[in-house]
Amino acid sequence: MENHSSQSPSYNQNNNSVPPFLQPQPFPIYESEENDWSFSQLLSVVRRRALVIAGVTITLTTVVFVSLILNREPPVYEGNFRLLVEPVNDDTKVVDIVKDPNVGKSGLDYESQIQVLKSPELMGKIVKQLQAKYPDITYDTLIKNITISRFAETKIIEVRYRSQDPNQIEFVLNLISKNYQNYSEEKRQTQLRQGIQFVERQLPFIQNRVDQIQKELQTFRQKYDFVDPGAQSEQVVNQTTSLSEQRQLIDGKIAQVRANLSFLQEKNGKLAVLNDAILYQQLLNQVRQLEVQIATESTRLQDNNPTIETLKEKRASLLPLLKNEEERFLGTKIAEVTTQLQTLEVQSQELAKVEEKIELQRKQWPILARQYTELQRKLQVTTESLNRFLSTRENLQIQISQAELGWQLLEAPSKPKLPISDSSIKRYLIPGLIASIALGIGVALLLEKLDNTYHSVEVLKGKVKLPLLGNIPFEKQVESIQDHIPTRKLSITRILNPILKGVPGLAHQVHSNYSAKFLEALRVLYTNVQFLSSERPIASIIISSAMPGDGKSTIAFHLAQVATGMGQRVLLVDADLRQPKIHTLSGLNNLWGLSNLISANLPTSEVIRQLPSMNQLSVITSGPVPSDPTKLLSSEKMKQLMIDFHNAFDLVIYDSPAILGLADTSLLAPYTDGILLVVKIDKTDSSMIQQTLDHLKFSRMNALGMVSNGQKSNINNY
Incomplete structure (x- = not known):
């Protein structure tokens, strides 16, 4: 079958020429791959991985379906009744008597009331009555299957009960509704009256406490003249500022007087002061005139001349007078300045004492203010407590008047005809199918992410x-x-x-x-x-x-x-x-x-x-x-x-x-x-x-x- 080189083209083995290449x-x-996927790429992945998606979806859907079949529960029924627990309109005049801003609002604490309705004390009697016909009902099973709630924001309480037996639902709800109406007529009024009695017992004690704190506050104000803390605090600050300014002014005067006193004790100061002494200046002028006359006469007369001696004797008699006048005038001036200095120092000391007193008062002021604030706080707390008790007593009286009407049954219990969950398959199969498809697509996308191959010529050309x-x-x-x-x-x-x-x-x-x-x-x-x-x-x-x-x-x-x-x-x-x-x-x-x-x-x-x-x-x-x-x-x-x-x-x-x-x-x-x-x-x-x-x-x-x-x-x- 094989043909050899006899049919091949001529072949020259000795041709050594190098051909051009x-x-x-x-x-x-x-180009590296990008992570952004378009919708068309996603559809391409879904088509390419259709078998994977179908396999995951079918497998998971089968598992969910089998699980639902194996765990299928009997159908559950639910019934309910509704009670009007507060009057729709406040037609009674009792509300008009009490001028309370909260009267227009609901006077019933619904959360607390619901807990009372579910309490063992109230439910225990109902459970005993139910066990006469349904022995398997206990308090725990009853609470587990019953739902008590306020219907929206209305004055209605709704009671729901679930069971697999519609007859049991009707019987249980009828019995509970009767007991709740009896409770509203008997127990609820009793509890309200007990509340009023408790409030009445506490009111005298709280009133005495308010009076005692008011007396303490009055005594404190009288003792410390503590009328208006804000104004008094400002007044103390102003006094301190004024005294400080006065003391600074007096200290300036003291410094000036001391400077004058030191100046008087110096030679120049004495001469300056003596210029204002009239008698001293007259005597000084006489002495100077005599000295001029002596000097004039000495030019023509001998020193032992009687005229010159007479002039010298006059001068000698005037010199002691001049000296005494100098000492007297200077002593008077120094005494005046000294007296002025002492007066200013006494004023400074008095201002310092007043400042010290005010400073002590200022330091004690925060303590007094804190005591005053504490007394006011105690008075406010006790007053608010008194007001709350008074308001509570009035509200309880209003609730008692309303409770006399009793709770009204708006919607009587009835036997349910249709179950609320007849089959778990219908509820979970479609979500399970959707989740299976989503998981299948997720697995396909994961496989696509891990797959580094090229799936089309377009992708190959692009990359x-x-x-x-x-x-x-x-x-x-x-x-x-x-x-x-x-x-x-x-x-x-x-x-x-x-x-x-x-x-x-x-x-x-x-x-x-x-x-x-x-x-x-x-x-x-x-x-x-x-x-x-x-x-x-x-x-x-x-x-x-x-x-x-x-x-x-x-x-x-x-x-x-x-x-x-x-x-x-x-x-x-x-x-x-x-x-x-x-x-x-x-x-x-x-x-x-x-x-x-x-x-x-x-x-x-x-x-x-x-x-x-x-x-x-x-x-x-x-x-x-x-x-x-x-x-x-x-x-x-x-x-x-x-x-x-x-x-x-x-x-x-x-x-x-x-x-x-x-x-x-x-x-x-x-x-x-x-x-x-x-x-x-x-x-x-x-x-x-x-x-x-x-x-x-x-x-x-x-x-x-x-x-x-x-x-x-x-x-x-x-």
Whole structure:
């Protein structure tokens, strides 16, 4: 079945010319996934995870339904009656007598009254009467099933009772309503009268307490003249300020008088004061005149002349008088100043005493004010307490007059006909179903969040900015063949019949069960690859992927057949020396191949073979798996072989291993026009794609574009 190199194109092994290759293009940027989901994306997730959502919903709904069936309880009935416990209109004149602002409001403490109605003392008698017909009723069960409440903001008390027996409900409510009406006529008036008696006993004590505190307050005011604390406090402050100003003025005068006294005791001061002494000045003038006369006469007379002696005797008689007058006048002035100083000092001392007294009073003022405030507070508290007791007595008297009317039964108990909860299934099944659906959607969203694969070509194009050269749809025939690849051989005639119908001489050679979408996608891929370079056609490419199992070998095999059907001389090389698949896809044996061609001195024609039904397509299988594939692919022999392949064929397609973790593709890429990266929808991990692109960028390998594989959604066709 195998055809060897006799049908292959002419092959010159001695051609050592290095063909030109495409230069690496600027590498695209990988965009990280965003967390914002649109409504359309949410619907896409729901459609994609419909089985998960349906499974979770059905499972949880079944669990809820079974649980409700197993725990279903008998239907519960409820009955009620209503009592008017206060008059609707206050028509009695008793209310008009008591001028209380609270009379218009409800006089009944409903919360306390409800607790009394539910108390063991009142309910005990009712329980004993009920046990005569229903022995299983106890106080605890009765309180558990009964509800007593005020009906909205009205003067009505509503009593509800629940049970599984409608007859029991009617009997219990009738008995309770009768007992409550009897209670309102008997016990309630008794309790109100007891309250009035208690108030009457307390009123004299409280009144005496008010009188005693009033007397204490009166005595305090009389003792300390404590009439108006605010005005008196202000008066004390004003007095203190006035006394302080007076004392400062007197202290200034004392300082001035002391300065005058010191001035009088000095020579200049004495002379200044003596200028105002009339008698002293007259005597001084006489003495000075005598001295002038003596000096005048001394110029012409002798010192022993009687005239001069007479003048000297007069002067001598006047000097003692002048001295005495000086001492007398100065003594008088000093005595006046001293007396003035003493007077001012006495005034200052008196003001200081008054200030000290007022200061002592001011210091005692907070204590007195606190005592006064405490007495007023006690008086206010006792007065308020007295007023409350008086108001309580009046209210109790009003309630007694109202209680004489008794409670009125507005709505009598009746036998309930319909249950309030006949089935727990209707109540909980729909919420359980909604919760199950919500949980199913939540599980689907969680799985979607944990899923790092691409689910559509649109998402792939949006996230990876690499040219999308082809979109290969999901094909059941390919999937079936891949599942049975070890035991089946692929017939080329089942693939290319639609493609080659228009090629003369070839249409009769092929038959295909593949869909037109699948084959047309391969043709579009081949055309896009040829259009990548405007200067010259692509002559050699590597088809690889980020992860194993993305379908790179299948894409390479089918692309080679399409290119051959287009009239190209195509060589398909299985460069995956680790997990080769081309020989199984093509139905050829793998006894010898590329590994033999590199390691041994075999001629190239020995390993190039043609497909049984398409001898225009040349194939080199991988050959036996070597122990060190990297060593073979990096050898000079492999580089020369790739150059020879390029020169001998129109298109050389290399099927290489996955890029991540292996150096095989990196060794082959520099000697080709570039790499086609296969990405499988719903399988390839986005993080692996990012790592692959980072590796290609770091290695400066030329990435021609990418091919999406396995798109299951409908692709528009012409």
